[in-house]
């Protein structure tokens with residue numbers, strides 16, 4: 001399977017992603033082996049671009065147009081998704097076959113729906129591992145899409161080199177309630193639907209956000225002019241070449257100034273720590289002995305027989321020993 005991935009065999013890649021998505025313990029062990037084997041054999045990093053936006057803003061239309069533009073330049077494009085809603089609906093934002101109809105048939109493109117998971121942490125891990133797999137399979141650009149609902153943007157920003165926020169033209173002069181924290185993560189804000197009747201509203205929205213971005217604290221990883229807001233029309237395919245040119249310039253600048261590698265190193269460290277924390281928490285909920293002790297100690301704390309901190313210390317001791 002690993003050699004198939006390295007040979008850029010799509011079926012091997014799809015099977016490898018299925019393996020990292022599996023929750024079976026034996027699959028997990030194989031997945032870790034697979035990723036460890038591929039890591040030193042991965043030729044070069046892809047450019048990982050996070051794309052977030054609320055439903056209806058035009059994400060799939062943009063990915064279709066933008067992806068086709070890139071494959072038209074001979075670039076290999078992978079599309080992955082972090083879908084916080086899939087846990088609830090059991091479906092997937094990329095499961096709908098009508099989305100990205102042309103891109104999905106393009107031999108230079110690979111589209112993978114979001115795995116259904118019960119919690120976002122699990123989705124994040126699997127997406128991150130899928131990114132490693134598509135990188136090993138020689139993709140040049142990885143687009144990671146997410147629906148803007150708050151937490152998922154942070155997860156996607158933590159696994160990408162560039163983070164793009166897609167917005168729709170605003171009606172009035174309100175900033176669409178985009179949270180400051182989300183704006184602070186954005187490297188580029190693309191205001192979509194800058195066409196037809198919506199064009200002037202889109203241009204106003206761009207100006208509003210350009211102003212708002214200007215007021216944010218300057219980050220060391222930004223060259224002059226970034227983060228920036230610009231209009232696009234995913235439908236009419238306008239502004240996409242400019243957006244790509246800016247993304248490439250930004251990535252190039254960050255590579256030249258060390259921010260690209262630094263960011264990835266910090267991300268890897270972050271994910272390592274997050275996974276350790278998750279593992280410890282999983283033991284709390286899965287290990288029957290620890291659970292039983294937790295329950296027993298909890299009751300004794302509630303009954304006033306033990307102090308909370310002393311009981312916690314006892315339990316932590318047990319975790320250390322088992």
Ligand code: GDP
Pocket residue numbers: 053054055056057058059060061062192193194195196198232233234235236
């Ligand atoms: P998603 O939910 O964010 O993936 O949004 P979609 O890509 O499915 O688009 C939602 C709606 O917006 C669809 O009806 C699209 O045809 C429309 N749409 C997407 N991009 C554009 C655009 O650039 N201009 C206009 N006018 N409509 C667009």
